[in-house]
Amino acid sequence: MGEFFHMGGYAFYVWLSYGVAAVVLIANVFIPLVRDRQVKRELAMKMVRDNELNQESIS
Amino acid sequence: MWTWLHKLGSPKIFYNLANRLIPWFGWGALLLMLYGLYGGLVQAPADYQQGDSFRIMYIHVPAAWMSLFIYMVIAFCSAVYLIWKITLADIIARASAPIGASFTFLALVTGSLWGKPMWGTYWIWDARLTSELLLLFIYLGYMGLGSAIEDRRVAARACALLAIVCVVIIPIIHYSVTWWNTLHQGSSVSVMNQSSIDKSMLVPLLVMAFAFKFYYVAVVLVRARTDLLFQERKTNWVRKVLVNG
Amino acid sequence: MHPVRKRRLILVSLLIVGVSIAVGLMLMALGENLNVFYTPTQVHAGEVPSGHTFRVGGIVEEGSVVHDPDSLAVTFIVTDTANTTTIKYDGILPDLFREGQGILAEGKLDENGIFIATRVLAKHDEKYMPPEVDDALKAAQDIGAYKRNQ
Numbered sequence: 001m002g003e004f005f006h007m008g009g010y011a012f013y014v015w016l017s018y019g020v021a022a023v024v025l026i027a028n029v030f031i032p033l034v035r036d037r038q039v040k041r042e043l044a045m046k047m048v049r050d051n052e053l054n055q056e057s058i059s
Numbered sequence: 060m061w062t063w064l065h066k067l068g069s070p071k072i073f074y075n076l077a078n079r080l081i082p083w084f085g086w087g088a089l090l091l092m093l094y095g096l097y098g099g100l101v102q103a104p105a106d107y108q109q110g111d112s113f114r115i116m117y118i119h120v121p122a123a124w125m126s127l128f129i130y131m132v133i134a135f136c137s138a139v140y141l142i143w144k145i146t147l148a149d150i151i152a153r154a155s156a157p158i159g160a161s162f163t164f165l166a167l168v169t170g171s172l173w174g175k176p177m178w179g180t181y182w183i184w185d186a187r188l189t190s191e192l193l194l195l196f197i198y199l200g201y202m203g204l205g206s207a208i209e210d211r212r213v214a215a216r217a218c219a220l221l222a223i224v225c226v227v228i229i230p231i232i233h234y235s236v237t238w239w240n241t242l243h244q245g246s247s248v249s250v251m252n253q254s255s256i257d258k259s260m261l262v263p264l265l266v267m268a269f270a271f272k273f274y275y276v277a278v279v280l281v282r283a284r285t286d287l288l289f290q291e292r293k294t295n296w297v298r299k300v301l302v303n304g
Numbered sequence: 305m306h307p308v309r310k311r312r313l314i315l316v317s318l319l320i321v322g323v324s325i326a327v328g329l330m331l332m333a334l335g336e337n338l339n340v341f342y343t344p345t346q347v348h349a350g351e352v353p354s355g356h357t358f359r360v361g362g363i364v365e366e367g368s369v370v371h372d373p374d375s376l377a378v379t380f381i382v383t384d385t386a387n388t389t390t391i392k393y394d395g396i397l398p399d400l401f402r403e404g405q406g407i408l409a410e411g412k413l414d415e416n417g418i419f420i421a422t423r424v425l426a427k428h429d430e431k432y433m434p435p436e437v438d439d440a441l442k443a444a445q446d447i448g449a450y451k452r453n454q
Contacts, residue, residue: 004100004101007111007112007114008105008110008111008112009110009111010110010111010112010176013112013115013172013173013175013176014111014112014114014115016172017115017118017119017168017169017172017173018118020165020168020169020172021118021122021165021169024161024164024165025274027161028157028158028161028278029085029278029281032278032281032282032285033281035282035285036281036284036285039285039288039289040288040301043288043289043292043297043301044301044302046292047298047301047302104434104435104436105434105435106432106433106434107433107434107435107437107438107439108400108428108431108438109400109428109432113432116432138316141312141315141316142309142312142313142316143309176399177398177399177400177426177428178398178400178425178426178427178428179398179399179423179424179425179426180423180425183340183425184340185340186338186339186340220319223316223319223320224319224323226320227320227323227324227327231327231331238331239338239339239340240339240340240341240343240361241340242340242341242408242425242427244427244428244429244430245429245430246430247430247431247432255429255430255431255432256430256431256432256433257432257433257434257437259434260432260433260434
């Protein structure tokens with residue numbers, strides 16, 4: 001097990017590479033998902049406001 | 060076939076298709092990545108020359124391949140947009156750029172971390188490394204240009220033109236190790252000839268390459284889906300989506 | 305095809321071709337400057353910048369590495385099979401440095417035509433294989449050479 005982490009002496013380079021990869025790949029999944037929720041929420045709120053304005057101008 | 064393609068350009072149909080595809084490609088990417096990482100980190104034997112440091116290859120090489128592949132997708136979508144003015148082409152191109160830039164960055168960083176123990180330096184201005192860095196700047200320029208222009212249609216056209224003008228960087232990157240003397244070595248994997256990499260080491264590499272492709276499809280569809288929803292926000296089908304979800 | 309679209313297609317194609325030609329010409333003009341190292345043949349022919357630091361690349365010749373017993377100083381010869389350059393270096397050599405390996409040395413030529421290196425980098429080729437395969441290949445080569453010498 002120790003040998004696996006030791007990576008033949010190259011542990012720093014190998015694990016830092018995989019670490020950076022993990023950060024980049026995870027960020028590229030989370031950021032768009034968060035934005036998707038944000039945009040849907042904003043558009044939904046705007047739709048509600050538009051409906052209220054329409055109701056006001058009718059009544 | 061053209062009717063089918065035309066239907067695909069329809070925002071509502073694309074949106075629904077994206078929703079169905081994303082889970083398959085997303086989970087598929089994860090499974091492939093786990094399998095590839097197990098193969099690359101555990102199963103594959105250490106290299107006769109580079110020892111265990113070569114395992115960086117399982118991130119570095121697929122990331123580099125993706126940096127080129129995604130740019131080709133952007134260039135293709137840009138041409139389609141300029142010629143047929145299909146908005147979806149612009150949406151996909153712009154959604155792809157941050158992912159392509161991320162893979163380019165990853166290729167450069169992992170390459171640097173691999174270069175230090177093997178070559179003895181984190182960086183050298185040879186043709187391969189320099190042209191890949193240039194690709195990163197092109198991606199960033201493309202993204203910056205798109206954000207800087209307010210009018211969506213003008214931005215789309217400017218970005219499409221930029222992408223097409225800069226597509227010449229792709230063959231330069233690919234052939235840099237053949238055309239010039241470089242520190243970076245030549246290609247190990249070839250479609251047409253014998254690959255100079257042992258099979259036990261090659262298989263996880265190809266699995267990771269597939270994993271990254273699946274990953275790209277899933278992520279670009281998530282981004283494109285959101286952008287599409289925003290662009291079509293005034294239509295009825297979007298209103299229905301917002302009410303239901 | 306729709307005439308407007310056909311025109312756009314032609315324009316886009318012309319754009320790509322035009323830029324490719326422009327960039328191609330630029331790269332050809334830059335020529336040698338894009339090479340990150342000179343070969344021993346080029347050093348031999350005097351094609352290298354004088355007085356400036358530059359890089360020499362080649363393969364370390366078998367049996368040419370001489371280590372100074374009291375310091376890190378080392379002398380070795382690089383070859384590109386046509387010509388050779390002698391290199392002197394005082395410092396830590398990269399992990400991959402050995403006879404038969406490709407290297408890049410950064411430094412200057414002295415008056416005697418010996419290259420005094422300030423930095424040595426190792427090049428490696430595009431082959432990847434486990435040690436057993438490498439051993440097997442070497443054994444096969446030895447047998448081949450033995451047979452040829454008979």
